[in-house]
Amino acid sequence: MRIAVLLNMVPDLVEELEIDSTGKALDTQWMRYVISESDDHALEQALLLKDRHGASVSVLALDYGDADQVLFAALARGADEAVKLTGIPESGLGKRAAAATFKEALGEVGADLILTGVQAIDDLDGHVAGMLGGLAGMPYVGVTRSVEPSGDGKVLVQKEYPGGVAAEIEVTLPAVIGVLSAPQPPRYVPVARIRDVKKTRTLDEREAAAVTVPAQPTIIRMFMPEPAEHAQMLEGSPEELAEQIVKILDDRGLTS
């Protein structure tokens, strides 16, 4: 099986977010990017399939944010090939354009199974996984927690629904799967190993195809939420805070 994994970089929420002077976008100047969490799981899912059933794993990323770091880390974790799609604006692309760009690149790379995260925290005009499925005319299932081969060009996936219920769905390849979680946490590789990989391996750089996106929403403004209600904040030393919490619970009969 030939697996392609699409890796997207998103703002690191550990850092402060700032809106730029246009009021319509995040200020990317000081922004730290990290791999989108569910893409990290998609890569783990691909590597598990490789370990257990044999597969080649190609990873693809658009060249913005910290694409090199993310791609080298993926090679260090066990991916066979890393493709960087160049000529991307510094702030990245909308999700529909990203999906269309990946679609063109996948035509060259070739894959039976395309895995990527089901959702990224900066999604607005779609989710890359589902848009790619739709644009490529391939079967698509998202919000999965497990992908297993089931013989004759098919995979069995578990798709999560609310309330802890999941559906087992058989999907005919070639297909796109939007991963929520891999069956086990993403594997860790030491930073030294990534450093080694940077010295010994190279990224396959390819010019991204120009794509046109027919229908795009227009951003009016971005802003921080100013909720009507906010928690009453407690203050003091840990002991004083503990006392205040006990009092609140006492008043509601929750300590007895």
Added chain:
Amino acid sequence: MTPAGRDVWVHVEHLNGKVAGHTYELLGKGREIADALSGRLTAVLIGGGIQPLAETLAADGVLCVDDAGLADATPGSHAAVVKALAEKEGPHALLLGATSMGMDLACLLAAALERPLMVNCVNLQVGDGRLVATCQMCGGKLLCEAEADGPAVVTVVPGSFPAEAGVAKGAPPIEAVPLPADLGAVRTRAVRMIEPEPGDVDITKSSVLVAVGRGIQRQDNIPLAEELAGILGGTVCASRPVVDQGWLPLPRQVGKSGMIVKPKLYLALGISGAPEHTEGMKDSDLIIAVNSDAKAPIFDVADYGVVIDMYDLIPALTQALQARRA
């Protein structure tokens, strides 16, 4: 692009023979949008043996495709049906839940119908005949207002609008439509449903929940939360990353893909309050949130908040509760 009228369509989601609660929220909001567009509000109900569900839907009409072949639907089969229905005259606005089913379907349909898509919307209006959506981004830390110049597809976060207005007072007119698409061409097939594993505790029945998030940092720290829960006569539950790490089993997960809980007390430790999490706990009677980040969105749904490293608070709180009990 397929031709579009002025109507609003709401995709009706159902699981195990029941309409999902957010569908009524979409119908309530859909009514406002349809009125503003001078169009009709249509509920699109697809499945096998589901026609009786139509009676509860407040809409000008229900487009109902009830076919045994759709009994175990996949996003692919629903997409094929809605696409075929929309091909004649699609709606100006197609509203779906930002749910496991709705997200998949929205992407497939936006691509197939060449319509713009706006995801994770928490507010929706019409301005100058355009759909204006306010969408949640960055785990609830950011909002983006966007508009579509023409017909569009929108996914709406469950819990964003009141449900009452979407529940039918009288039975709506139902238009039964024969299966409009060839399901044989759909390359996804539902095999079976997997129910949550029993055996562990049922967190939906616990009146006190101590919830741990990624801020708990290590599996070794879970016993600290368990001790606290023990004193309070409650149970430990978790956000998704904690379950993904394998530190607690899936039945303990609260949120979109976990359980919906409404305990008397929800004590959130190191949980940021992403929309997918708060969807599962925001209706708790009392929410106390402990987080080291003063800007964490969890404080927008909590009644009381404490900005502190949880490891500075937990020992003092455990001790104070023990003293209270003694």
